[in-house]
Amino acid sequence: MSESRADYHAPVMGKEVLSFLEPSDSGLYFDGTVGGGGHSRMILKACEGCRIIAVDRDEQALNEARSALAPFSGRVRFVHRRFDDAVRDPEVQDRGLNGALLDLGVSSHQLDDESRGFAFRRGVTLDMRMDQTQDVDAIRFLAEADEEVLYEVFRDLGEERNAKRLAREVAKRRSSEAMTTSDQLVAALSVVLQRPPTSQDKARIFQAVRIAVNGELDALQNALPALRDALVDGGVLVVLSYHSLEDRMVKNAFRDWSKSCVCPPELPVCRCRGHALGETLTRKPLKAPDAETIRNPRARSARLRAWRRAA
Ligand SMILES: C[S@@+](CC[C@H](N)C(=O)[O-])C[C@H]1O[C@@H](n2cnc3c(N)ncnc32)[C@H](O)[C@@H]1O
Known part of the structure; x- marks a missing residue:
């Protein structure tokens, strides 16, 4: 802590x-x-x-x-x-x-405790469940959500202008390797933005995934x-x-x-x-x-x- x-x-x-x-x-x-x-x-x-x-x-x-x-x-x-x-x-x-x-x-x-997997700091294993008895965590959400759902989450909850491209990038990456860490989500965002994401960029996208995971x-x-x-x-x-x-x-x-x-x-x-x-x-x-x-x-x-x- x-x-x-x-x-x-x-x-x-x-x-x-x-x-x-x-x-x-x-x-x-x-x-x-x-x-x-x-x-x-x-x-x-x-x-x-x-x-x-x-x-x-x-x-x-x-x-x-x-x-x-x-x-x-x-x-x-x-x-x-x-x-x-x-x-x-x-x-x-x-x-x-x-x-x-x-x-x-x-x-x-909750944000500071890396084991809870909410943070966009390096090397964090994603989780983001407020209730740890819940089935779907961020890893499963990013693996299973339709590309269209990811798009809506990034657009509406993340207010991301490149939401469609980010959803496509996540879908492309997960078909070859499961997205399990903060670094992987940040890497997808970097490709889409064509620059290193700022803390605010990362915070918006991680917050969007969190809001979706927890309904x-x-x-x-x-x-x-x-x-x-x-x-x-x-x-x-x-x-x-x-x-x-x-x-x-x-x-x-x-x-x-x-x-x-x-x-x-x-x-x-x-x-x-x-x-x-x-x-x-x-x-x-x-x-x-x-x-x-x-x-x-x-x-x-x-x-x-x-x-x-x-x-
Ligand atoms: C911002 S913190 C609350 C801090 C608190 N007011 C204090 O002064 O310590 C939000 C808390 O609400 C819980 N929470 C968020 N959404 C919830 C929900 N739908 N039902 C129950 N608890 C929820 C989170 O797990 C977190 O512990």
Whole structure:
């Protein structure tokens, strides 16, 4: 681990997250991405009697969170599941949530631990599964995905202008030798770009493969309405995203839920629910302050949006 334990738990925009959640002593909170426990710790410290359902699909992260949150153990229940599954938990459905948080993507710990195969550093064996019990890892994905799927992943998730050529290059290379290491993926990218890829080039492509391997957009798409419906009246949902497609999904969902009428424009009278489900608390996404991005470069791409269910 190339970072201190304190860094592992440094939560992105922690103060801002707390200011939206406003944890109350009798509240039940859902941390769908507990990671190293940084945000959960802040929530638990901010209220004496509140409880947290702490979810992560990565068992290693959950173990980290267990030790970071040991002082609060009576007030935390750990759940090893995808957050869109965990929201169907009976306690969540029966009691309702006063607040929910998704801090999407991977932690810097997962990126830094070479054995997890997320990084584009030299000599890393690819893996990229957040949940190590999942069947398909990055090696299998790069070996088995149709060239058309690779193209869409590089184009849509990687915003790569040469996506078609990169997909073709991967397909060509894998027919003679399996793509198992970071170096092989970087080599394919170098050929397509006709220059050594920058760190940003590599980061975009590796992030795209990671999002595809873990089905991250599907999980978010499923979780957003489920979390909205699990909130008690006045409950707040906060999402920190690190990819433009995730942020757009959150923005559109919050905008839709905040409309008082969702009838098609051609209908002369409103036939829909006729009232907003709640209000968007962030007109524009919040970004991390400069002081934080200097301390923690990962915070640079964070976009925070918050929504409150009508009281
Ligand atoms: C950015 S880190 C969270 C860091 C955490 N907020 C903290 O302060 O320590 C994201 C975590 O969410 C987990 N994760 C990502 N997508 C998930 C999903 N769909 N379901 C459950 N956990 C997920 C990852 O395994 C990772 O541990």
